[in-house]
Structure formats: C-alpha cells, structure tokens
Amino acid sequence: MSTELLITVGSLASAIAMFLIGRPRADAVALIMIVVLPLAGVITVPEALAGFSDANIVLIAALFVLGDGLVRTGVAQRVGDYLIARGGSNEKRLVVLIMEVVGLMGSVMSSTAIVAIFIPIVLRIARQSGVSRARLLMPMSMAALTSGMLTLVATTSNLVVNSALVHRGHHGFGFFEITPVGVPILLACIAWMLFAKRHLRGAERGTTLVRPTINDWVQRYSLEGRAFRLRVRAHSVLVGQTLGECGLDDNPDAHVVAIERRARMGTTVLLATSDSNVAPNDVLLLDVEKEDFDVQAFCTRFALVPMRMSGAYFTDQTHDVGMAEVIVPPDSNLVGSVPRSSVALRRHGVTVVGLRRGDAPLARSLQTSKIKVGDTLLVVGPWLSLFTMDSVERDIVCLAMPVESEAFVPVPHKAPHAIACMALVIAMLLTPWVPNVLAGLIGCLLMGALGCVSLDSAYRAIHWRSLVLIVGMLPFSIALQSTGGIDMAADAVLRIAGGWGVHGLLAAIFVLTLVVGIVISSTATAVLMAPVVIAMAAHLHASPYPFAMTVAVAASAAYMSPVSTPVNSLVSTAGGYRFGEFFRVGLPASLAALVINVLLVPLLWPAYLQ
Incomplete structure (x- = not known):
C-alpha cells in the first residue's frame, strides 16, 4: 500500500470519526479534508476544488430554490390542508395519505426541505385529529427518505451516483429510471408502517416541542370565545369606508385583527389599520374583549353575516394570520400606554389581544391596563406584519413565534406560476x-421573474452545508481513484461476494452501502461507494448500471439511524423518538428495500454484457 493511499485512508477514517462524534460540524470536516489532501500531496489543489465547478452541485442548489418557490407560494401548505380534509381522524387513512403525498412531493424536492415543511403540518393534523404525533411523524420521515428513490433529482445522493457514471464515460440515468424500484419500496414502507406505528411511543414519553403553538397561547391567555369572522354585505355602511372612518380601528369593545379579501387565486389577508378600506364580501376577523358583547346587534348595525369557525381563535386561518409573544423592555416608549391604543404596534397592523404580568393573564382589561416594564404582550396580525415588526420595532422584544409561523406563505397568488415552472423543469x-x-x-430564473421567489429568499433556501459537504467529500473519490484505493476496495468486495452470483453481489453492495450510511450521510456514502461499484463492474466486464442503482437505492434507505440524515434528526426531535425506535422500525423497512432491489434491478438492468 503506497504512502499516498495510507494518507487517504487515514484521512477518510478521521473524517468518519469526526462525523460520528459530531465535532466539528460535517461541513467543517469537509472543508478540512479539502485542505488536508492537497497539502499531503495526494491530489492537486484544482482536483480538491473541482467539486465547486461540478454541474450537479449547481443543479442541487437550483433544486433547493425551486422547492422554496413551492413553499413560498403555498403549494406545500395547500397539500397539508388537503390531508386534513381527506384524512379526518382516521389514523390509518392519515398515515397512508401523509406517506403518499410526502413521497410524491419529495420526488421533486429536497427530502430535508419536505420534512421541514411538513413537521408543522403533521403536528397540526395530530392536534386536530387526536392522533399521537409519534404515529404520524415516523411514517412521514420514512416516506421522505423513500422519495429519494422515485426520481433522479429527488435526493443529492442520486445526483452524486449519476455524476460518477458520467465522469467515467457512461451515460447517466434518466429522470424516471429509478422509479420502478422506488414505487414498490414506497408501497412496502406504507404497508409496514400501518402495522409498525402502534409500537411508536416517542411523543407519549412527555417529550415536548420547544416552540409553542397558537393553541397553547389561546389557552394561556384565555382567548376562547373571543374571535369572530364576519362577512360584509354589499349594502353595508362599511363599504367604501376605511376602518378609521367607521370607528372600527380603535373600538373599545371589538377590534378588527385583519381583513380577508377574495383574490384571483384564493384569499388574501390585508392589514387592519385606520387607512384600510372595506369592500363588499370582505371578511372581518374580529377580536372581542368585552364579555357581554352583543355580536348579533353588531352584525345588524353594520349589515354583517357571521361565518362558521371550527377552530379556536382563528386557528383555521394560521396560514395567513399569526401570533407573537413580545416583552416590553425598560427603555420602551410603550411603558405607561394602553395596549390597544399603542401607535407603535398599530402602524404595523397588529393588535394586542393578551397581556400577562408575571403569571397572571389580563386579557379582559386591555382598555384599562397600563403597560409596565417586563409585561408580556400577545399580538395578532398577518404573518408579514409580525415578521416586519420583529425586524424593525425597538419598543418591544420578540420572545417567541409559534410553530405555525413556519407555514407562512408570502405569495399565495403565485401558486399556479410555481407549479407551471416546476412542470416545465421536469419536462x-x-x-x-x-x-x-x-x-x-x-x-x-422563471420563478424569480414571476415573483415566486426573491433573490434573498433564493439564497436563504440553498442548504449551503449540504453543498459544502458534497464538495468536500468529492476529493476522496479522486484520491482513492488516483492511489488505487478504489480498485483495492472493488477487489476486496469481489473476493468476498464474487461467487455469489449477481443477486448475491447486489445484496452485498446494498448491505455495505447501508452499513456505511448508518454512520455518515447518504451523500457522503454515495460519494464513497459509487466509484467502488463502477470499478467493480469494470473488473467483471459488466454493466455498471445495476451496481450504481443499488448504491443509489441503498443510500436513500437510511431508515435505521436518527443521526445519519437530517430527515431523521428533525423528526427525532419533533417526535421524541429514541434510537431503538428508529432501529426497530427501520430494520424491516431496510430489509424490504434490499429484497425489492435485488429482485428488480437485475431485471431492469441486466448486469453482464457478454
């Protein structure tokens, strides 16, 4: 074994050890390796930095931006509403629907992004249906991982394997070539989770989310029974007037929190300020502080129609209307003022609906109480107003935003444009x-030109850590190739499993990839394994495609560990799962993926050419 190969293997072992202990961060480890390998003389500096010019890295970044367009336009959130409407409180139906939808959306979006989007959606489904979140979050995680087996662009590991094929002179995989393998695996996972969900106890052990929910604040500030949705009739005296002109901007008994207005695509929510105009068929979101307030008389006076509300205090409108908990600092200009009449807050279009002093809520005395230093205020308004207030207002300090804030949709009317752009890209x-x-x-570019994303949101959407990790692991592939390490690894696998036949060899590759994927990310696993199996195919004078496909499928089957993939890490925190639960539920799913892969891949891609 040459000195260069020893350095490469030692560096790789060090990187894996740092991945396992979690220090430093994975992307920092990748940057360290970019520096170490050229300094040691194993590869050149251009070879170490070649990943930054790789076309697949740019494609992965573009896919993050496209996924952000679907989020910002509300496509993902509308899917969540569909799940709630169709699933009801039937646990089995919810599991099937969640796994199907997450798998479908994950086929064209980052699985990590899908999970980040769907965690608050699934938590809301769990609250409204009464189903334990532990029984819904793990199936969602498994579907998100399996979605990587549905299309070429569904996960970065697929693109890494495809890039390895292209770099060695082979044609890459087609967009849907992996689909015939992935769909049966997804169906098998759905069937398994319908049985295995009963053994999930994560959230029942008392694990709670750090972030509050809007329902938590509704109870804490005693807001039940205070919210009304009132539609403005065409002949109402309010039509054509501003809230200031008709006295609804500072009414001591009832306060307009926001205005819903029908738009070309769905509903838009407007600020409720003194200058806000009222139009026919607008819906006023009304907060009533007075306990004996006569809503019927109010509706008769202004020609309003009460509308049905199924949730407590605007929880049905959390895509558009939100809450924030703020505290009053010592130098605030709000000290001594009445909460409802605060000019600083009213200019942002938000309304104070709750006040706590110590542990005591003062929700029914907002017109008489004076704000003191250290008071905690609960404010309500459109999400955009809350985010703007948080970023520019100095008279208050934001303590917390609820979980539902992650479902904020900045440009819901652009949903058709985002869907059209995504369809064009797939075509x-x-x-x-x-x-x-x-x-x-x-x-x-089309998403940006049509207003689905902005330049700032596009840069924020790109998961730079993932890109740096991929770029930092690619030099190992080059180093192992140039030092003969890949040929040695391929020879070792062939000595062990070469006589097992094509099915046995594919099973050995799958298991090896799976074991490596337990301790390091699926992307890093693909970077290391793809060159090995392509070299193995060359030694056998065989087609590299069945071996490369097996690595791609196995890299996405990382069901057993909560630490090897961001998908499981996110769900582990939200669901309160233990390592043993991931292993018990993930092992049978991984074995099912192994069997399906070994049976189907040789049929779809015959291995031997002669």
Whole structure:
C-alpha cells in the first residue's frame, strides 16, 4: 500500500470519526479534508476544488430554490390542508395519505426541505385529529427518505451516483429510471408502517416541542370565545369606508385583527389599520374583549353575516394570520400606554389581544391596563406584519413565534406560476435537448421573474452545508481513484461476494452501502461507494448500471439511524423518538428495500454484457 493511499485512508477514517462524534460540524470536516489532501500531496489543489465547478452541485442548489418557490407560494401548505380534509381522524387513512403525498412531493424536492415543511403540518393534523404525533411523524420521515428513490433529482445522493457514471464515460440515468424500484419500496414502507406505528411511543414519553403553538397561547391567555369572522354585505355602511372612518380601528369593545379579501387565486389577508378600506364580501376577523358583547346587534348595525369557525381563535386561518409573544423592555416608549391604543404596534397592523404580568393573564382589561416594564404582550396580525415588526420595532422584544409561523406563505397568488415552472423543469429534465443543470437554472430564473421567489429568499433556501459537504467529500473519490484505493476496495468486495452470483453481489453492495450510511450521510456514502461499484463492474466486464442503482437505492434507505440524515434528526426531535425506535422500525423497512432491489434491478438492468 503506497504512502499516498495510507494518507487517504487515514484521512477518510478521521473524517468518519469526526462525523460520528459530531465535532466539528460535517461541513467543517469537509472543508478540512479539502485542505488536508492537497497539502499531503495526494491530489492537486484544482482536483480538491473541482467539486465547486461540478454541474450537479449547481443543479442541487437550483433544486433547493425551486422547492422554496413551492413553499413560498403555498403549494406545500395547500397539500397539508388537503390531508386534513381527506384524512379526518382516521389514523390509518392519515398515515397512508401523509406517506403518499410526502413521497410524491419529495420526488421533486429536497427530502430535508419536505420534512421541514411538513413537521408543522403533521403536528397540526395530530392536534386536530387526536392522533399521537409519534404515529404520524415516523411514517412521514420514512416516506421522505423513500422519495429519494422515485426520481433522479429527488435526493443529492442520486445526483452524486449519476455524476460518477458520467465522469467515467457512461451515460447517466434518466429522470424516471429509478422509479420502478422506488414505487414498490414506497408501497412496502406504507404497508409496514400501518402495522409498525402502534409500537411508536416517542411523543407519549412527555417529550415536548420547544416552540409553542397558537393553541397553547389561546389557552394561556384565555382567548376562547373571543374571535369572530364576519362577512360584509354589499349594502353595508362599511363599504367604501376605511376602518378609521367607521370607528372600527380603535373600538373599545371589538377590534378588527385583519381583513380577508377574495383574490384571483384564493384569499388574501390585508392589514387592519385606520387607512384600510372595506369592500363588499370582505371578511372581518374580529377580536372581542368585552364579555357581554352583543355580536348579533353588531352584525345588524353594520349589515354583517357571521361565518362558521371550527377552530379556536382563528386557528383555521394560521396560514395567513399569526401570533407573537413580545416583552416590553425598560427603555420602551410603550411603558405607561394602553395596549390597544399603542401607535407603535398599530402602524404595523397588529393588535394586542393578551397581556400577562408575571403569571397572571389580563386579557379582559386591555382598555384599562397600563403597560409596565417586563409585561408580556400577545399580538395578532398577518404573518408579514409580525415578521416586519420583529425586524424593525425597538419598543418591544420578540420572545417567541409559534410553530405555525413556519407555514407562512408570502405569495399565495403565485401558486399556479410555481407549479407551471416546476412542470416545465421536469419536462426539460425528461428531454435530451437541455442539460439538467440548465433546466434547473431556467426554472430558478422563471420563478424569480414571476415573483415566486426573491433573490434573498433564493439564497436563504440553498442548504449551503449540504453543498459544502458534497464538495468536500468529492476529493476522496479522486484520491482513492488516483492511489488505487478504489480498485483495492472493488477487489476486496469481489473476493468476498464474487461467487455469489449477481443477486448475491447486489445484496452485498446494498448491505455495505447501508452499513456505511448508518454512520455518515447518504451523500457522503454515495460519494464513497459509487466509484467502488463502477470499478467493480469494470473488473467483471459488466454493466455498471445495476451496481450504481443499488448504491443509489441503498443510500436513500437510511431508515435505521436518527443521526445519519437530517430527515431523521428533525423528526427525532419533533417526535421524541429514541434510537431503538428508529432501529426497530427501520430494520424491516431496510430489509424490504434490499429484497425489492435485488429482485428488480437485475431485471431492469441486466448486469453482464457478454
């Protein structure tokens, strides 16, 4: 074994050890390796930095932006509403629907992004249906991981394997080539979770989310029974007037929190300020502080129609209307003022609906209480107003935003544009005329031109840690190739499993990839394993495609560990799961994926050429 190979193997072992202990961060480890390998003379500096110019890295970044467009336009949230409407309180139906929808959306979006989007959605489904969140979050996680087996762009590990094929002179995989393997695995996982969910106890052990929910604040500030939705009739005296002109901007008994107005695509929510105009069929979101307030008389006076509300205190409108808990600092200009009449807060279009002094709520005395230093205020208004207030207001300090704030949709009327852009990108990916990376960039530019994303949101959407991790692990592939390490690894696998036949060899590759994927990320696993199996195919004078496909599938089957993938890490925190639960539920799913892969891959991609 040469000195260069020893250095490479030692560096790789060190990187894996740092991944396992979690220090330093994975992306920092990748940057360290970019520096170490050229300094040791194993590879050149251009080879160490080659990953930054890799087309697949740019494509992965573009896919993050495209996914953000679907989030910002509310496509993902509307899917969550569909799940709530169709699933009801039937646990089995909810599990199937969640896994199907997450799998479908994850086929064109980052699985990590999908889980980040769907955690608050699933938690809301759990609250409204009465189903334990532990029985819904693990199935969602498994579906998100399996979605990586549905299309070429569904996960970064697929693109890494595809890139390894192209770099060695082979044609890459088609957009849907992995789908015939992934769909049966997803169906098997759904069937398994319908049985295994009964053994999930994570959240029942008392694990709670750090962030509060709107329902928590409704109870804490005693807001039950205070919210009303009132539609403005065409002949109402309010039509054509501002809230200030009709006296509803500072009414001592009832305060308009926001105004819902029908738009071309769905509903838009407007600020409720003194200058806000009222139009026919607007819906006023009304907060009533006075206990004996006569809503019927109020509706008769202004020609309003009460509308049904199924949730407590605007919880049905959390996509548009939110809450924030703020505290009053010593130098605040709010000290000594009445909460409802605060000019500083009213200019942001938010309304104070609760006040706590110490542990005592003072929700029914907002017109008489004077704000003191250290008071905690609960404010309500459109999400955009709350975020703006948090970023610019100095008279208050935001203590917390609820979990539901993650479901904020900035440009809901752009949903058709986002869907059209995504459909166009997929169509271009399916054709040989436009390179994949250009298809992704064209989609990003269209999303920006049509207002689905902004430049700032696009940069924020890119998961830079993941990109740096991929770029930092690619030099190992180059180093192992140049030092002969890949050939040695391929020879070792062939000595052990070469006589097992094609099915046995695929099973050995799958298990090896799975074991490596327990301790390091699926992307890093693909970076290490793809060159090995391609070299193995060359030694056998065989097609590399069945071996490369097996690595791609196995890298996405990381069901057993809560630490090897951000998907499981996020769900582990939200669901309160233990390591043993991931292993008990994930092992049978991984074995099912192994069997399906070993049976189908040789049929779809015959291994031997001669």
